[in-house]
Amino acid sequence: GYAKLDTHRKLRNGAAEVVFCSGKSDDHLVSIFERLWEQDGEVFGTRATEKQFELVRQKLPDIQYDPVSGILKIEKPDKERVGMIAVCTAGTADISVAEEAAQTAEYLGSYVERIYDVGVSGLHRLLSRLDVIQSANCVVAAAGMEGALASVIGGLVDKPVIAVPTSVGYGANMHGISALLTMINSCANGIAVVNIDNGYGAGYMASQINRLGERK
Amino acid sequence: GYAKLDTHRKLRNGAAEVVFCSGKSDDHLVSIFERLWEQDGEVFGTRATEKQFELVRQKLPDIQYDPVSGILKIEKPDKERVGMIAVCTAGTADISVAEEAAQTAEYLGSYVERIYDVGVSGLHRLLSRLDVIQSANCVVAAAGMEGALASVIGGLVDKPVIAVPTSVGYGANMHGISALLTMINSCANGIAVVNIDNGYGAGYMASQINRLGERK
Amino acid sequence: GYAKLDTHRKLRNGAAEVVFCSGKSDDHLVSIFERLWEQDGEVFGTRATEKQFELVRQKLPDIQYDPVSGILKIEKPDKERVGMIAVCTAGTADISVAEEAAQTAEYLGSYVERIYDVGVSGLHRLLSRLDVIQSANCVVAAAGMEGALASVIGGLVDKPVIAVPTSVGYGANMHGISALLTMINSCANGIAVVNIDNGYGAGYMASQINRLGERK
Amino acid sequence: GYAKLDTHRKLRNGAAEVVFCSGKSDDHLVSIFERLWEQDGEVFGTRATEKQFELVRQKLPDIQYDPVSGILKIEKPDKERVGMIAVCTAGTADISVAEEAAQTAEYLGSYVERIYDVGVSGLHRLLSRLDVIQSANCVVAAAGMEGALASVIGGLVDKPVIAVPTSVGYGANMHGISALLTMINSCANGIAVVNIDNGYGAGYMASQINRLGERK
Amino acid sequence: GYAKLDTHRKLRNGAAEVVFCSGKSDDHLVSIFERLWEQDGEVFGTRATEKQFELVRQKLPDIQYDPVSGILKIEKPDKERVGMIAVCTAGTADISVAEEAAQTAEYLGSYVERIYDVGVSGLHRLLSRLDVIQSANCVVAAAGMEGALASVIGGLVDKPVIAVPTSVGYGANMHGISALLTMINSCANGIAVVNIDNGYGAGYMASQINRLGERK
Amino acid sequence: GYAKLDTHRKLRNGAAEVVFCSGKSDDHLVSIFERLWEQDGEVFGTRATEKQFELVRQKLPDIQYDPVSGILKIEKPDKERVGMIAVCTAGTADISVAEEAAQTAEYLGSYVERIYDVGVSGLHRLLSRLDVIQSANCVVAAAGMEGALASVIGGLVDKPVIAVPTSVGYGANMHGISALLTMINSCANGIAVVNIDNGYGAGYMASQINRLGERK
Amino acid sequence: GYAKLDTHRKLRNGAAEVVFCSGKSDDHLVSIFERLWEQDGEVFGTRATEKQFELVRQKLPDIQYDPVSGILKIEKPDKERVGMIAVCTAGTADISVAEEAAQTAEYLGSYVERIYDVGVSGLHRLLSRLDVIQSANCVVAAAGMEGALASVIGGLVDKPVIAVPTSVGYGANMHGISALLTMINSCANGIAVVNIDNGYGAGYMASQINRLGERK
Amino acid sequence: GYAKLDTHRKLRNGAAEVVFCSGKSDDHLVSIFERLWEQDGEVFGTRATEKQFELVRQKLPDIQYDPVSGILKIEKPDKERVGMIAVCTAGTADISVAEEAAQTAEYLGSYVERIYDVGVSGLHRLLSRLDVIQSANCVVAAAGMEGALASVIGGLVDKPVIAVPTSVGYGANMHGISALLTMINSCANGIAVVNIDNGYGAGYMASQINRLGERK
Ligand SMILES: Nc1ncnc2c1ncn2[C@@H]1O[C@H](COP(=O)(O)O)[C@@H](O)[C@H]1O
Numbered sequence A, B, C, D, E, F, G, H: 001g002y003a004k005l006d007t008h009r010k011l012r013n014g015a016a017e018v019v020f021c022s023g024k025s026d027d028h029l030v031s032i033f034e035r036l037w038e039q040d041g042e043v044f045g046t047r048a049t050e051k052q053f054e055l056v057r058q059k060l061p062d063i064q065y066d067p068v069s070g071i072l073k074i075e076k077p078d079k080e081r082v083g084m085i086a087v088c089t090a091g092t093a094d095i096s097v098a099e100e101a102a103q104t105a106e107y108l109g110s111y112v113e114r115i116y117d118v119g120v121s122g123l124h125r126l127l128s129r130l131d132v133i134q135s136a137n138c139v140v141a142a143a144g145m146e147g148a149l150a151s152v153i154g155g156l157v158d159k160p161v162i163a164v165p166t167s168v169g170y171g172a173n174m175h176g177i178s179a180l181l182t183m184i185n186s187c188a189n190g191i192a193v194v195n196i197d198n199g200y201g202a203g204y205m206a207s208q209i210n211r212l213g214e215r216k
């Protein structure tokens, strides 16, 4: 096939290649999972469907699938997880994106605290969890609709915040563009933004930052 | 001239015509101010320049000009002001828009409390003024950049919030479009939005609501 | 589960939580309806499907479903309804959004008059109902396509108008963005805008305003 | 020079070339005016500045300039004007665009009625002039901000309406894009739209239609 | 029902109400068709589906359906058709929109010539039909993708051109927005634009113009 | 200074570095011109102002400035120019962009024919020059407003067309975005597009193509 | 039928008409394929579905279908292929667009090298194939998401680069608009852009350029 | 005045308030600088003009101004600077934004390496500095036009990259929106984005990350 498996990535970038399952042909997907599993003893894919899970399971019976996040993986047991990342969401509909972030960060060796459904329309929910959030090395804030959560967290913590706009909402939210603009224009310090629904990208970067904070 | 002075508006809409000074020719502007002052004993214009103030003053020496809001007016003394509207801003740069709102509402007979520079990047500033905001009949929230203030206030009060996006910011804020989208997509209840920098419109509607709350 | 039911909202915001049914998992939806019904003796959800109705009915046999608005509710009988809100639409296709607004306002204790299919392409239909509209405490104007109805009503009444752009239309209407822009740029006084198709938000805010006008 | 004067246009299109003065170099402008005047005994330019007027006047002392519309012309006296076009505006700020339309149509041989400042925020102004508008062969409706005037007129007359969005407004009006979208999405019958501020184009097309209605 | 059938439209606007079938409930649709047919002896609907045709046919067996244009109608036989409208398309994919225009104009009493698949990528096709186009009272030009056809025709004829952008195309055509912008910015004289895919609107206005040219 | 002069570019890319003068500080600009002139015996800059010309002339008295295109250069005399590129414009206002393209191509060794002011609103002007255009190796088509010229030329020639949208126009042309979209969506074969007003880029690529056609 | 088969195109444009299969009715499609095959002894269609393949095969049993690119063709055997075009992609998901380009160019007589999955997130993959790319007459660069591949290649080769944005990606990529903007704004020399997913257009233009480089 | 100096920020966020000088009134600006300097013994402002520098210097003679970045500051001597941030730019025009980032990070206690003018149109410039970039704790990548630099760096380093789109460019770059979209859609791992031209935000976040990597 044409695809070039980037097996040097682990050396170059400090992390093995993660599989973006969406839109891959069946044969192609199965062969990538097999090759990565053989090479690394573990394998991690995002945006997988139930059907893709069934398919890969025929070759790799230990594969695990989480329908909320769409993550399909075999992970080495007893991985050490260092530091702490707080992954927060505004509503329950943002949890699928947040889980993509959280599980990516965990796979890459970070410890994660989940703080979900703490959006700004009921601020007391966020304030009551502030101590956990403030003790993280890095915060991921996933929110759709107006996406104000990232700004509010950014003003309350002194650690980097990775903001993930989600496509949750309707009308003038334009599938997440509105939340993206909110976050990019944030007046709070220490916020940077990834693509709409890009939980993977947020989890990856948060883990890079978190591990930086834990190296000796 | 072609312009039709809408002298029946006070009967029909409960408020005299307000002059939008921006772009009016000198002669046109002066004659409108004179006619409205003769008719009502008071007159109120928005978006006036220093130069327009000098011009109108030659005919109406009692005219007053506020360079922050651009308001040019003669107001009857000892007007009664009923109820209470809280006019809030995220930053100091939003104050010119907020003052347009506040002074419009005052001109229309409402009592106004100003709560400025309480944006979400330093939430304690807002929380320390919450009692005043919560005791208003209606809140005006003016914010630029990411415009998150309206959502946060909307979640903390049970009165209608008029959100005014301002053009304060740069880059992807696109002269206020970003703040407008944030506010339109707000997940909080009881928020409605007026045009970017439209302090007049916010103050007008807030006053309609406030007076409704005070009628007997 | 992660979701935090906001049971203090009634105290804080003066209204119980309303359920946004769209996209909720079956289990999650049913459990929220049960909990809210137990707590308040009534429950109200928006954007429900026929299938969600069947599901909830298995646990709450008294639940009622309106396929036009997508509202799913048990409402206490003989609720007092105060004041008056006029809910207007431009065409018949806007009625589903208008009903979301009207029934929300009714659930929150407001009396509602429906004035449907009175768009500006046949102005006499609107003018013949003007007396009702003018006697309301607050008007909701729902319109798609070019959304001109809100401006025309705004010019004819002296009460606040909540404008709801709808996604009705095609082509350059861009799923409601055009109507939203029309309403945000309205030259009439006393208009503020909520998100595209956000009947709930309009009804909520209209009810806040209407009750303000009726308190003693 | 490179420019190719289109002297056959009068034969082909039934109207002599009109000069778009904006941005033309001084020499280029003066020479075009001279050539067209020599050829046709009249000449007509749009979007001219005061300075361009002074310049051309040195060569063509009979040239006339209207600072409101920016039209610079020598017109044959006692031109017959047939039929009737109603040129309407929403506000006084739209008059410069309307005059470009009106004077273009007059130059091309049409009779024009001006009905200015009849926007939808005060509908009685429009209704009181309805008889004139309804007796036209064609209507031009120029409006900025939300541009609702075209829809309202379209619903009240049975003749073609040429809608001209103007750049009048601020904020989310985006220099006329909002009014353009309103007009393109109009639910009224018999409306077509030209570019923002394109009074010339509206006047040209209205005159084509009007003369069609008057030919024998 | 809430819908207000606008039976006075024929008097006011010179044409009976046309039914926009898309999205109407079955009952509603059938009852409108019956009422209009009883009242006028003919009835005309746009954007109907095959299924809606079957439905209406049960009540009105003489109803006719054209799957290309989606038009559903009973038309009086031997209607006189006056003047001439040239309806042109750039490609074959634009024909469904063009037929909506052509058949609307025919229903309203205009004679129509169809000149299809004459887009600018093969200019000789257009030039070979120029005589017919130039002899029309009014031209409808329907084109998707880059929509250049309207400009080219506008430069070649001295009659009004109604430009209809279609949603034909892909990628940066953004469902017709690109063709709409092309047409709105046309440098040719005598072009005005209706909404994307709005064949009905183009046919209606073309017929207004054409009949104006034929009245005595 | 920080800037890294890319002196290997001639080897790598087959052309010396061209200076983008706009926004460069005075010192920086003069030193780049001196260094390039010393190295290559010629130097070529785009988007220069009159003031920059005066500045550079103090160091390089042979420098030449063309105020139409903004090109500032010293060119070796008697350069051979191979093949032929036709550079076309829709109007006279597009000539500054076209000259940037033409002079860039000439500097890079191509022969250029200029065919200006042949836009689609008067098609006979283009058709009368078709023989020259058809004999080119490559065509550059510069047009603003609706930008239809590129499509029309693309349909008439069998050589590659480089389309350059220009910012000429107003209103919904959005500073050239409309012309860009027209050209990107062209239904003609053999068209590719560069950035708005990017005459340099068009001339560079046209010259690459033309020289390819002339190599032996 | 209305469609005008452009049989003179081969003479005029040097290439027979290519069929855009998407959206064509079954009868229409089959008859076009038959007519072109009879006329030219070969026929080439893009964007065909499996179902269209089955249909055409009933009449033309030698027809071949490639499900990756959607190309449906009968090609003369032993066609000579001249010169060389390098067709590159950033990822494996861009291959369907790249194959449309490659096979179009091959059908038109060009030799093609495929260099797939060499995107900028792993630059060594691209650098290791640089010799092939640099020896091409013309490069096609297909990329979605951020589309940076075209710029990087443009900086490394001295031949024209045709950039094809693809709709691969999600969120703020807006179905390819983001990649299109990246490519249009490229700071590298010698890049021009075609529509999103327009592999056909890129292959056509690349072949025009390549054959120019090979003619004697 | 209304402004609330956020003197608790140093405690809460680990950094003193930085002054955004743009648009501040003279009095307001001078008083903020005096108060912060008194409180902290140092003070740091961004986006200051030459004129604001002169003004502040009258009160604080030790103030220093950098016209490239617009930074106005008094900084404590001999501040320790830990770790390392690589600040990269694509071109020389991006340096003003990069300096805002670099000097902000230095003020906040980070060591910075500047690697300027290494954009993708001449990749060897970047590759020759790769060792420095790869040894940083965090990279800031500032680029305008197509903004591809961030993706290329992201693929070559295993540390977090803060991407800053700049407004450098013209045409379809839309004042930086294009570069912003490129960066948000990056296919490389470990990239997050701040607002257009927001060097301050990038430097702040980079410093947070860098100091995290250096704490013991
Ligand atoms: N700042 C403002 N923003 C929007 N509308 C305004 C403002 N000030 C006044 N207006 C409205 O503009 C009308 C006057 O506009 P004009 O017809 O141009 O004189 C007033 O009667 C108000 O309804």
Ligand SMILES: Nc1ncnc2c1ncn2[C@@H]1O[C@H](COP(=O)(O)O)[C@@H](O)[C@H]1O
Residues within 6 Å of the ligand: A091, A092, A093, B187, B188, B189, C017, C018, C019, C020, C021, C045, C046, C047, C198, C199, C200, C201
């Ligand atoms: N139709 C609606 N549109 C917008 N917001 C709604 C709607 N219906 C309910 N909501 C809001 O959504 C909240 C419930 O969201 P959740 O907690 O995710 O179930 C309610 O408290 C309302 O604030």
Ligand SMILES: Nc1ncnc2c1ncn2[C@@H]1O[C@H](COP(=O)(O)O)[C@@H](O)[C@H]1O
Residues within 6 Å of the ligand: C091, C092, C093, D187, D188, D189, E017, E018, E019, E020, E021, E046, E047, E198, E199, E200, E201
């Ligand atoms: N295809 C169409 N596009 C736009 N407007 C239409 C179309 N067909 C009918 N209409 C208009 O829509 C009105 C009917 O809308 P409705 O009351 O929803 O049936 C008609 O009177 C026409 O003015």
Ligand SMILES: Nc1ncnc2c1ncn2[C@@H]1O[C@H](COP(=O)(O)O)[C@@H](O)[C@H]1O
Residues within 6 Å of the ligand: A187, A188, A189, B091, B092, B093, H017, H018, H019, H020, H021, H046, H047, H198, H199, H200, H201
């Ligand atoms: N160049 C800049 N861009 C964005 N935000 C900035 C910039 N400079 C300072 N800030 C932020 O703006 C705040 C000060 O805003 P202000 O109160 O208006 O002076 C600072 O505390 C920073 O968080």
Ligand SMILES: [Mg+2]
Residues within 6 Å of the ligand: A153, A154, A155, A156, A157, A158, A159, A188, A189, A190, H013
């Ligand atoms: Mg912070």
Ligand SMILES: [Mg+2]
Residues within 6 Å of the ligand: B153, B154, B155, B156, B157, B158, B159, B188, B189, B190, C013
């Ligand atoms: Mg609230």
Ligand SMILES: [Mg+2]
Residues within 6 Å of the ligand: B013, C153, C154, C155, C156, C157, C158, C159, C188, C189, C190
């Ligand atoms: Mg009103």
Ligand SMILES: [Mg+2]
Residues within 6 Å of the ligand: D153, D154, D155, D156, D157, D158, D159, D188, D189, D190, E013
């Ligand atoms: Mg009408």
Ligand SMILES: [Mg+2]
Residues within 6 Å of the ligand: D013, E153, E154, E155, E156, E157, E158, E159, E188, E189, E190
């Ligand atoms: Mg014409």
Ligand SMILES: [Mg+2]
Residues within 6 Å of the ligand: F153, F154, F155, F156, F157, F158, F159, F188, F189, F190, G013
């Ligand atoms: Mg061609």
Ligand SMILES: [Mg+2]
Residues within 6 Å of the ligand: F013, G153, G154, G155, G156, G157, G158, G159, G188, G189, G190
């Ligand atoms: Mg190159």
Ligand SMILES: [Mg+2]
Residues within 6 Å of the ligand: A013, H153, H154, H155, H156, H157, H158, H159, H188, H189, H190
């Ligand atoms: Mg990386």
